Amino acid sequence: MATNWNSKIWLFSLWAALLAALLLLSAAPVAAQDEPEPEGVRYVVQPGDTLSSISVRFDVPLNDLIEANSLINPNNLNVGDVLVIPGIDWIQGTLVLQPLAVGEDYFSLRRRYLLSDADMARLNRFTSTSPEQIYVGYQVMVATEHGELADSARAALPPGGSLLELAVASGDSPWSLAAANQLPGTWAALPGDVLFTPARQGGGPGGLPGEIRSLEMSAPGFIQGATLQLTVDAPDDISLGGDFAGHSLNFFPLDDGGWVSLQGIPLEAVGGRFTLEINGALADGTPFAFAQPVRVLNAGYERANLTVSPELLDEQLTASELAFVRGIMSQVTPERMWSRGWGWPHDLVNNITSGFGLFRTYNAGLASSYHTGVDFGGGALLAIYAPAPGRVAFAGPLDIRGNATIIDHGWGVFTGYWHQAEMYVSVGDVVEPGQVIGIVGGTGRVNGPHLHWELWVGGVPVQPLDWLARLYP
Numbered sequence: 427m428a429t430n431w432n433s434k435i436w437l438f439s440l441w442a443a444l445l446a447a448l449l450l451l452s453a454a455p456v457a458a459q460d461e462p463e464p465e466g467v468r469y470v471v472q473p474g475d476t477l478s479s480i481s482v483r484f485d486v487p488l489n490d491l492i493e494a495n496s497l498i499n500p501n502n503l504n505v506g507d508v509l510v511i512p513g514i515d516w517i518q519g520t521l522v523l524q525p526l527a528v529g530e531d532y533f534s535l536r537r538r539y540l541l542s543d544a545d546m547a548r549l550n551r552f553t554s555t556s557p558e559q560i561y562v563g564y565q566v567m568v569a570t571e572h573g574e575l576a577d578s579a580r581a582a583l584p585p586g587g588s589l590l591e592l593a594v595a596s597g598d599s600p601w602s603l604a605a606a607n608q609l610p611g612t613w614a615a616l617p618g619d620v621l622f623t624p625a626r627q628g629g630g631p632g633g634l635p636g637e638i639r640s641l642e643m644s645a646p647g648f649i650q651g652a653t654l655q656l657t658v659d660a661p662d663d664i665s666l667g668g669d670f671a672g673h674s675l676n677f678f679p680l681d682d683g684g685w686v687s688l689q690g691i692p693l694e695a696v697g698g699r700f701t702l703e704i705n706g707a708l709a710d711g712t713p714f715a716f717a718q719p720v721r722v723l724n725a726g727y728e729r730a731n732l733t734v735s736p737e738l739l740d741e742q743l744t745a746s747e748l749a750f751v752r753g754i755m756s757q758v759t760p761e762r763m764w765s766r767g768w769g770w771p772h773d774l775v776n777n778i779t780s781g782f783g784l785f786r787t788y789n790a791g792l793a794s795s796y797h798t799g800v801d802f803g804g805g806a807l808l809a810i811y812a813p814a815p816g817r818v819a820f821a822g823p824l825d826i827r828g829n830a831t832i833i834d835h836g837w838g839v840f841t842g843y844w845h846q847a848e849m850y851v852s853v854g855d856v857v858e859p860g861q862v863i864g865i866v867g868g869t870g871r872v873n874g875p876h877l878h879w880e881l882w883v884g885g886v887p888v889q890p891l892d893w894l895a896r897l898y899p
């Protein structure tokens with residue numbers, strides 16, 4: 427009896443030992459997680475990324491990506507998650523998508539992250555090195571394996587210039603320049619390349635001289651019909667200029683120091699690629715220049731098809747009157763007359779019958795045009811107010827625009843008021859915000875009485891409602 431009991435205890439002990447061994451075995455994979463993380467490139471998940479888009483971007487099979495990161499739920503990907511990208515052995519570190527800022531270009535970004543042309547091309551699947559297609563806002567993939575050189579001054583090698591000339595200008599020796607920029611020799615710099623110049627402290631953006639401390643673009647950026655605002659932190663004794671889409675950029679000094687340029691982005695520039703050029707000279711006369719590609723984005727304005735009687739499509743008349751208006755609205759008065767937010771030009775602010783940017787096609791595509799202003803409805807005999815201080819630049823009858831008034835607000839900003847029944851101001855008058863400048867009517871080529879209101883910046887009509895929603899400098 428006792429023997430039988432003892433053998434039972436022995437059998438139980440054996441069973442318990444087996445169970446313990448089994449538990450140990452199953453615990454083994456848990457213990458493996460404490461080992462060092464696998465080597466490889468890491469990628470920080472960006473807004474809009476999915477696991478499939480990442481697998482396509484890096485040409486890594488989806489299952490490898492899931493396995494390498496032990497993902498339990500592949501659909502649950504969070505912005506900022508760090509993923510291991512398996513199978514990439516030609517580069518190390520963390521990969522970051524860096525939107526190209528205004529003032530940066532391919533060369534300056536490549537130099538900032540100390541990457542070779544070949545690595546940049548492979549990371550971004552560029553078909554050529556120094557690609558032209560990267561524009562402001564373009565998400566450039568960079569690797570942080572070599573760190574980031576943000577504090578050293580940078581200078582662009584001018585076309586036809588040599589490393590030797592750049593070295594003389596920056597106070598570096600040509601050999602230290604070559605070494606700092608990982609060039610095999612002093613002959614190996616290419617025109618347009620942005621080089622770090624260790625002898626000079628503090629870097630300007632991109633290849634601009636260090637005296638230009640920053641170059642900033644305010645939202646919404648390069649969108650059709652928007653007002654582009656470029657702010658430059660630089661001394662007041664430099665000269666600054668530039669060009670965008672065939673329009674000269676005018677820079678004006680700000681009260682608190684620095685410079686600003688306001689420029690309208692043409693509606694018809696949508697989808698196009700242009701070059702933003704910034705140039706000028708330092709106080710000692712040293713010239714500088716910088717250019718970078720820009721793509722103009724779609725603002726998503728509405729479209730409409732209209733059928734009108736053919737005599738209303740008199741393009742000759744339309745073109746000559748537009749040229750006359752453009753001639754006035756493209757001038758630049760160096761004094762800014764506004765200092766506060768702008769007011770509405772019409773009492774019925776919620777009665778917009780036709781918005782800015784509407785693309786109209788006439789008679790099945792025989793002609794087309796953008797609506798370059800805002801139409802306020804509500805009928806005739808309503809008051810028209812000056813929205814901001816200004817000086818009357820034109821007041822008189824026009825064939826299409828009817829009784830028209832144009833106000834110059836300074837800094838290249840103008841407003842226009844078409845189809846008036848009566849005009850209360852004349853050329854040269856200074857107007858105050860809220861002053862009644864005329865009465866709504868139906869003069870000119872219209873279907874009914876309404877106020878058509880335009881706002882031009884740098885010779886280009888822009889969305890006027892932007893100027894009521896925010897304060898421009």
Ligand SMILES: [Zn+2]
Nearest residue numbers: 799800801878
């Ligand atoms: Zn209109």
